[in-house]
Amino acid sequence: MEEREIAFLTVPFGPQHPASGHFHALLKVDGETVLELEPHPGYLHRGFEKLMEYRVHPQNCVLVDRADVLDPFSCELGYANAIEKIAGLEIPERGRYIRTIMAELGRILSHITWIGVLSMVLGFDSANKIAWGDREKILRLNEIATGGRLYPCYLCIGGVRRDISREFVDETSKALDYLEGQLSFYDYFVFKNETFVMRMEKVGRMSAKEAIDLGATGPNLRACGIDYDVRKDEPYEVYPKVEFNVITREEGDAYARSLCRRDEIAESISIVRQLLKNLPDGPYRVELGPGCITLEGESYFCLESARGEKCFHVVSDGSPCPYRVKIRAPSFLHTLSEFPYLARGSTIADIPAIYWSLDSCPADMDR
Amino acid sequence: MRKMGYLSDKFSRTFTPFGIVKNLFRKPMTLQFPYESLPPVEGYRGRHVLDLDKCNGCCICCMICPNKAIGLVDFRGRKYPQVNLGKCCFCQLCEEYCNVKAITLSKEAMMVTMDKESAILGPEALSKLPTQ
Amino acid sequence: MSIFYLIVFPGFISLFLFSLLCEYIDRKVTARLQSRVGPPFYQPWADFIKLISKESLVPTMADRKRFTAIPIFGIAAVVTAFIYIPLWSTKSPFPFTGDIVVVIYLLSLPTLLLFLAGWHSTNVFGTIGATRGITQLFGYEVPFLLALLSPALVTGIWSLSGILNYQVEHTWFIAYLPLSFIVAIISLGGKLERIPFDIPHAAQEIAGGPFTEYSGARLALMHLMLDMELFAGSALIAALFLGGFDYIGVMPGLAGSVVGFVVFLIKTLIVLFILICIKAAFARIKIDQVINMSLKWLAPMALIQLLITVGLKFAGVL
């Protein structure tokens, strides 16, 4: 009897799909187990790196925070710092404090959004709704400080575009107290929930060696036990003056990644409190004069975004527009090199859990 | 002993989530928008407002706008900027780079329109805010 | 008179209204548990009418008649199951011994029909949803039968009205069989595919499962079937464990039966509230975990409870 080729079912993990965001992948499925995952990115590819070659630096500062939708501030911070490194600008103390405060608030916002989306993907509607309600507190802070809810458009070359008001400082400390209370709620309701643990434990496990080899960074790498955090290893802005500890875990599975991110929210809250306590006065911006600055040189600036190590490689040749900008997006590696590796051998029900436990933002992946 | 810890852990993890019942006696966090809404914030980046006599038609705002949303239109014999709200991303670069501070972003955020043409605001419409 | 029973009171129209009321309560209380406001009372009716007015497509590969017959068949099964449940007095409109087995069988018919619906839709998500629905059937059916039949096993009466009589004289069965009350509610959650056991139509993994290809009026009937099953299931548990219409001073006559029916509704809503709390507190688990949990935890619990009660009964304590 000739060998009949068994036709495996290919299940789309579709682009228009409540679990996958704007990311399409084809799963080769045998029964419930996934044999092969073939990613098809590109649904949010707007070609930022090419667009930025046609725009002046202030316009790029505004454009670049659309690159990573869930943590827009890290992109602005990266681009502004990369340009300032070429120009050799020195930012006044207060401007650097404000930038670090907003970066940490962006991290808290991204992690809370991640809790919401992860629980929606696990079928945990209550946690999703409550997380989406808590996220509004940070968006309100964004609105007070920068005038915009999600896209701050707050950074410019040489510092910050507005000063933060007394009202913002009070509002932030109130919001942080509320979020700290919510963290204990998330502890007993989400992270210590029996069904959440059943869905996340021993799912998508990767060892430290595999994680490094696949290029993982951020909480995904720290969950495998490696304490690589750009804020500690290549400190930028005001991070040397702030004490916080890098959270690592050993297991490296989806549950360890979730606990890593949960602890990072607590760390960020304490960081913002320290920064608000000793916020210096004085100028918050370097006045650059009316014209557009022209630069000559090349710089590679790395920072720790909520998802991992995000680096900006900027080459400029003396014209007001940058010659070439390369954004190293952490989600690019999470989705296209770790996710297919972890998906092999898991079941269909695990795919959304693994995908969102890596916290990869499709906008950040496609750029 | 580990078995007991595992079982008691499993047991507590199954019953603590029911603490959510406390939410029944609390006010829901949703704001029913038209009736209740957060007060608008000082410095919110909303709809543009043009000060006709200050503006000298220097077109810096047209050049700096990343989305090419501002164009020059002649009105009362002179050139004034006209904003296309459909293209604008409310980044406030125009206000920052205008030397005479003629164009500013107001707190007005209610800009819903049904057709594209009414999203293009001429200088005359820009100069005054729609009072609620 | 039986036509009235069949069509109006415990029949189709009343079940139709009660099930949509039930869905409203389900969505409103879940919303309040999640600290959001929740829909207005007429939302389920509006959804139903909107879906009826929408265009209803049938996949070309599927057989049109059978595709339409599935939801109608399901509704018929649930309505007949509801008729055998005694609502306002110990007598249901058509009592006969052994009607408890009929009710349980008719309540598990919709899951088989969901399998057919998934298989007919020849869509990848449909087939996976259908196979998952059947595997889950093996999971929760064992504890469900054990829990619901234990009152009959303990007392030896195989008719619902007989069981209700027993409860009116003695205390309610929840006092004798607390564990099987819990097991019954959890496995009812499994049967109705509510959140912890939402696997056959897991929106995030296989969008819609068996419902993917349904649209318009057929989808409205499918949702109606699920709501009716929700109401009928919780009514059955209320009748079996919480003593149906029974309350302290049982008044005879028409007034007594009306009050009895209201008490019955309140008990059904209590059962529903427990189901809603389970739905709001948990995430969806995987298909192998459902079978693992129900055969390792739920079935033994029901069995142990049964043995204890039967043992106590022989020892003459009960």
Next chain:
Amino acid sequence: MISDIESRLKSKFPDSLLNFVSKDKRITFSVKKEEFYQILSELKDIGFNHLSDVTAVDYIDEQEFELIYHLWSHQEKIRAIVKVRIPRESPTVKSVVGLWTGAQIHEREDHELFGINFEGNPNLAELFLEDWEEIPPFRKDFDTRKYVKEKYYQEDEQYPIVKG
């Protein structure tokens, strides 16, 4: 430490490390096309086990692509930036997938957006763009504005309409 890494590299490849710069925990140097693979595998043995990025820069006036490998070592917490120049006509270079698996996807992106050919990369299929006919879009001689005007805009239309 950074100094013994520097000395070890200099001893192994005395003359091929051009304009070597080592400043605040970063070493930057450029390398000729021939020995670039040996140097990278040497760096991998030293301890640079994390490949952060493979950037391609298109120097059109010098008719050359420049590939920049950003490496990071988790033990010594040092970053290494290696630059390689390859000609623009038929840009082919040896793939580093053997050293770091993460590089596969970086190279696939550079292949699609710049047209650089990486020998040894298992899968160089299309990534972001779907059935793309023109030249690789991130090259300097591809003009985005002209392409968008022809393909999507009518003659003087203000809003883009997707033509057939």
